[in-house]
Amino acid sequence: MMFAWSERYHSLIIGENNGNFIKSHPLTFINSTDIRPLTPLEKNILNKVQKSVELGEGIFLLFSDRMFRKKVVFTKDKILEFKITKDGVKITTFLKGRIQGVDKKNLIKANRKRLKNLTKFSLSIVKNAFKKFGKEAVISFSGGKDSLVLSHLLRKYNIPNVYIDTGMEFPETYNYIQELKKMGWKIFVIKPKFSWKTLEKKFGKPSYSNRWCSKFLKFEPFKKFLLSNFGKKSVLVFSAERRWESISRINQPYIKQQKHIENEIVVQPILDWFELDVWIYIWTKKLYVNPLYEKIPRNGCWVCPFGWKYRKFLLKYSHPELLTTHHISP
Numbered sequence: 001m002m003f004a005w006s007e008r009y010h011s012l013i014i015g016e017n018n019g020n021f022i023k024s025h026p027l028t029f030i031n032s033t034d035i036r037p038l039t040p041l042e043k044n045i046l047n048k049v050q051k052s053v054e055l056g057e058g059i060f061l062l063f064s065d066r067m068f069r070k071k072v073v074f075t076k077d078k079i080l081e082f083k084i085t086k087d088g089v090k091i092t093t094f095l096k097g098r099i100q101g102v103d104k105k106n107l108i109k110a111n112r113k114r115l116k117n118l119t120k121f122s123l124s125i126v127k128n129a130f131k132k133f134g135k136e137a138v139i140s141f142s143g144g145k146d147s148l149v150l151s152h153l154l155r156k157y158n159i160p161n162v163y164i165d166t167g168m169e170f171p172e173t174y175n176y177i178q179e180l181k182k183m184g185w186k187i188f189v190i191k192p193k194f195s196w197k198t199l200e201k202k203f204g205k206p207s208y209s210n211r212w213c214s215k216f217l218k219f220e221p222f223k224k225f226l227l228s229n230f231g232k233k234s235v236l237v238f239s240a241e242r243r244w245e246s247i248s249r250i251n252q253p254y255i256k257q258q259k260h261i262e263n264e265i266v267v268q269p270i271l272d273w274f275e276l277d278v279w280i281y282i283w284t285k286k287l288y289v290n291p292l293y294e295k296i297p298r299n300g301c302w303v304c305p306f307g308w309k310y311r312k313f314l315l316k317y318s319h320p321e322l323l324t325t326h327h328i329s330p
């Protein structure tokens, strides 16, 4: 049982054996491995495009079905599901009237014990990595919520963050990085040798099968950074990957040797966290999170081919200027 509903807290509880299963029942309709809160923008759009159900105060949760064909909004029960078609958004509602979301404080209380255990385990991975591979380390920091949590977990080690600017990040992310720097965060900003535009002219639009973007915009400049800062010394690169993000990540190890960079040891302390765990940590610790998440659920290149169809739909509401400047028809 991955997710259940607690009658005591009137909230969702994550995972097994977290001590809150008295008066609870499994949420068997969740047909996905990861769940997340709906962004305020998504809530507004859903309230605007249909009138049967009104998503009220509080937190609403969302999962994408395994084939990523439709998204389901829920709390204790399924509320509605929707998919993006060429004619717009197609919605099926399961409830009627105004529905209350989950109270954030209750969500935190119901999952407190789980978060404590997760944190403890993540920190044990960090400790282990230092013990085995030495003290040279950086945090791969994307400006997103996962790397924010990772950076916070590692705060006592005073490790520098490395942010790779692909040139196609959201404006909110650029501002956020500047804000963090003003707040005293140690962030190295590195840039690729060639711009997105130049590379696109040469290789075409990136796609699932033509993924030059990761190679030239991220991997190459990062490799160069490690080489000029650490030479041949072993370096721990802390990464905020989570196994529930995609099928390809599901069997990842916590610590691994980077395939192409001999002296890079990748450490993934929050591999077992669900997206909702990340949010509960952020809310519990009251962390300053990238304001992008008010609108778009995913940080990274705004043109990324992964999840493009849905992001393009949201961009029409959140960042129409990006679509216009880049001549992308809505």
Ligand code: SF4
Pocket (backbone or CB within 6 Å): 166, 206, 211, 213, 214, 217, 218, 300, 301, 303, 304, 305, 306
């Ligand atoms: S976020 Fe997407 S577009 Fe950007 S480098 Fe990664 S795969 Fe490519």
